[in-house]
Amino acid sequence: xxLLDKLQILADSAKYDVSCSSSxxxxxxxxxxxxxxAIAGICHxxxxxxxxxxxxKVLFSNCCIYDCKYCVNRISNDIRRASFTPDELCALTxxxxxxxxxxxxxxxxxxxxxxxxxxxxxxxxxxxxxYEHKFNGYIHIKSIPGADLSLxxxxxxxxxxxxxxxxxxxxxxxxxxxxQKDHQSIIRPMSYLKEQIQGSSELTIYKKRQMFVPAGQTTxxxxxxxxxxxxxxxxxxxxxxxxxxxxxVYYSAYVPVNADSNLPAITTSPPLLREHRIxxxxxxxxxxxxxAEELLDESHSNFDIRVDPKCDWALRxxxxxxVEINKAPPEMLMRVPGIGYKMAEKIVRARRIAPLxxxxxxxxxxxxxxxxxxxxxxxxxxxxxxxxxxxxxxxLSEEKPPKGIPGQIFMFGSTG
Amino acid sequence: MIYxxxxxxxxxxxxxxxxxxxxEEPEGIMTGDWFQTSLDFNxxxxxxxxxxxxxxxxxxxxxxxxxxxxxxxxxWLSEYHDIGTAIYRYVRIGLKLGRNVISFIQNPDVxxxxxxxxxxxxxxHLFTGILRFxxxxxxxxxxxxxxxNNIVMLIADHFAERLSDQPxxxxxxxxxxxxxxxxxxxxxxxxxxxxxxDYKNDSEFEILWKKYFKAISIESRKNPxxxxxxxxxxxxxxxxxxQR
Ligand code: SF4
Numbered sequence: 300x301x302l303l304d305k306l307q308i309l310a311d312s313a314k315y316d317v318s319c320s321s322s323x324x325x326x327x328x329x330x331x332x333x334x335x336x337a338i339a340g341i342c343h344x345x346x347x348x349x350x351x352x353x354x355x356k357v358l359f360s361n362c363c364i365y366d367c368k369y370c371v372n373r374i375s376n377d378i379r380r381a382s383f384t385p386d387e388l389c390a391l392t393x394x395x396x397x398x399x400x401x402x403x404x405x406x407x408x409x410x411x412x413x414x415x416x417x418x419x420x421x422x423x424x425x426x427x428x429x430y431e432h433k434f435n436g437y438i439h440i441k442s443i444p445g446a447d448l449s450l451x452x453x454x455x456x457x458x459x460x461x462x463x464x465x466x467x468x469x470x471x472x473x474x475x476x477x478x479q480k481d482h483q484s485i486i487r488p489m490s491y492l493k494e495q496i497q498g499s500s501e502l503t504i505y506k507k508r509q510m511f512v513p514a515g516q517t518t519x520x521x522x523x524x525x526x527x528x529x530x531x532x533x534x535x536x537x538x539x540x541x542x543x544x545x546x547x548v549y550y551s552a553y554v555p556v557n558a559d560s561n562l563p564a565i566t567t568s569p570p571l572l573r574e575h576r577i578x579x580x581x582x583x584x585x586x587x588x589x590x591a592e593e594l595l596d597e598s599h600s601n602f603d604i605r606v607d608p609k610c611d612w613a614l615r616x617x618x619x620x621x622v623e624i625n626k627a628p629p630e631m632l633m634r635v636p637g638i639g640y641k642m643a644e645k646i647v648r649a650r651r652i653a654p655l656x657x658x659x660x661x662x663x664x665x666x667x668x669x670x671x672x673x674x675x676x677x678x679x680x681x682x683x684x685x686x687x688x689x690x691x692x693x694x695l696s697e698e699k700p701p702k703g704i705p706g707q708i709f710m711f712g713s714t715g
Numbered sequence: 716m717i718y719x720x721x722x723x724x725x726x727x728x729x730x731x732x733x734x735x736x737x738x739e740e741p742e743g744i745m746t747g748d749w750f751q752t753s754l755d756f757n758x759x760x761x762x763x764x765x766x767x768x769x770x771x772x773x774x775x776x777x778x779x780x781x782x783x784x785x786x787x788x789x790x791w792l793s794e795y796h797d798i799g800t801a802i803y804r805y806v807r808i809g810l811k812l813g814r815n816v817i818s819f820i821q822n823p824d825v826x827x828x829x830x831x832x833x834x835x836x837x838x839x840h841l842f843t844g845i846l847r848f849x850x851x852x853x854x855x856x857x858x859x860x861x862x863x864n865n866i867v868m869l870i871a872d873h874f875a876e877r878l879s880d881q882p883x884x885x886x887x888x889x890x891x892x893x894x895x896x897x898x899x900x901x902x903x904x905x906x907x908x909x910x911x912x913d914y915k916n917d918s919e920f921e922i923l924w925k926k927y928f929k930a931i932s933i934e935s936r937k938n939p940x941x942x943x944x945x946x947x948x949x950x951x952x953x954x955x956x957x958q959r
Binding site for chain 2: 302303306307310311313314315328330331332333334335337341342343344345346347348349350351352353355356391394395397398399400552554568569571645648649651652653655656659662663
């Protein structure tokens with residue numbers, strides 16, 4: 300098979316994996332070698348669906364022995380199959396990198412023969428890249444569930460980031476839709492990675508040690524393949540950040556590819572807005588000091604599609620508002636709908652020099668359309684209407700869903 | 716009083732120096748080719764002087780900060796038509812507020828420089844991603860770009876570090892300004908660069924990249940509007956994957 304066809308097939312099969320970020324690693328260039336990693340991550344292009352392309356994201360192979368119901372590559376599907384050789388994958392990565400198409404490689408795979416066999420081929424590819432091609436660019440490798448931990452360790456010494464995809468947010472979902480993967484085969488490598496990453500950063504204080512997954516581990520959850528609520532998903536997320544120290548959790552709106560009685564109908568369109576709301580909430584957990592239980596609970600177990608999670612929270616906590624722009628502590632400013640964490644920082648720095656007026660906020664591009672109901676400026680309230688939930692909900696809710704729904708969260712960095 | 720300079724960064728800093736030395740408060744610091752002599756103003760032509768510029772340069776670092784200097788410099792790279800005046804006003808506030816000048820965004824003069832600088836930084840960051848190299852027959856990697864701002868100098872170091880084992884040229888075709896890298900050091904030039912007309916017929920890897928670009932997109936999530944908001948159409952001309 301021609302390389303062109305392989306690339307077509309193996310990129311096509313990998314595209315539902317959403318994590319494409321290249322951030323968090325500062326692997327340096329060594330003189331006379333190729334590449335380095337940029338700590339902030341770099342997008343190289345945006346595909347027709349508006350998602351950032353940072354890494355060459357492909358499967359090593361889509362020849363799978365498993366039969367996960369939600370997956371295009373499952374054994375029972377009649378699709379074109381292909382596998383790269385390690386050398387082909389190296390050539391693609393190196394040549395793309397030299398032309399500045401990509402930040403590096405994101406390698407995942409279906410399970411060929413066995414998890415160990417698959418992992419070994421992936422590791423061989425990484426080893427060739429790092430040692431034969433002297434490649435210092437970014438590498439993200441997906442650990443194959445069920446692979447031996449010693450292989451996970453070897454991969455970790457070569458990669459910048461690793462992920463074990465959870466995919467289904469609950470054990471029931473996993474049993475129903477991916478019966479050949481057990482819960483333990485996902486949790487075990489995850490906690491193993493956590494320990495190794497922690498251990499290596501503690502050890503580096505004493506002596507120089509080989510880097511182990513310097514950009515940390517991530518995972519992905521599918522939204523909408525099972526009946527799990529947003530609450531289930533967000534609690535799981537909180538747990539993953541707290542206990543497993545994950546760098547990122549990615550979410551992927553389920554795109555139906557197979558017909559199955561346990562799955563949404565094949566004609567269902569992917570729940571993009573729901574995915575968007577969960578990303579917004581995830582952002583609130585990571586940068587705004589929110590806890591999952593503040594955003595959702597049993598009586599309120601799904602996000603409102605018409606208001607974003609921060610507005611939703613504010614509407615249920617009106618007793619905490621309005622806050623005075625010139626006095627409120629930064630943690631509280633960040634919680635005002637329409638004020639992002641970067642804006643909060645700007646406000647705090649500026650008000651040390653001179654008090655801020657409502658006009659100043661306008662010029663600083665605070666989203667006053669939302670913020671005005673939750674703040675006072677030098678003691679004056681500009682919201683016009685009384686703040687109670689009944690009156691505020693209609694003015695804050697979005698009539699139509701936002702026009703551009705990004706698939707990657709770092710795109711809404713500066714908005715509230 | 717209007718000061719007229721050659722528009723270079725050093726030229727503008729020299730004018731700032733002169734304003735303080737002459738104890739004058741010029742209404743504007745303008746560029747020779749932009750400024751139309753007007754009867755309403757007195758005009759003083761300022762010759763660029765490296766030494767005087769250096770003194771202002773150092774004063775900005777010492778009395779304000781390195782960050783302030785970088786902000787001013789990046790704002791200058793935006794080629795904003797009245798950048799001299801804008802820098803002069805910013806420095807004046809900076810001499811009162813010190814390093815805090817950068818946070819005083821209630822002030823329109825501060826906001827102007829901060830915004831210009833931000834715009835330049837953003838475009839430079841974007842181009843670390845969307846710059847495309849074509850491998851020429853002689854083995855040199857050639858990248859053509861047409862950025863809004865004069866950012867070649869901001870991104871050259873990034874590529875010198877990253878693509879340190881390959882010779883390359885980054886060519887701003889709008890300004891005819893290039894960075895050349897021979898695997899040892901970067902040099903800048905405004906000389907014409909002779910590039911074969913068929914340089915885009917690179918290799919199979921261009922074709923592979925275009926194929927990849929198409930294959931990675933999810934049809935049911937198609938969103939050209941979002942795509943264009945991140946990657947404006949004016950940049951597509953030099954983007955390999957956007958060529959038919
Ligand atoms: S193991 Fe992976 S590739 Fe194979 S069917 Fe399951 S999800 Fe798909």
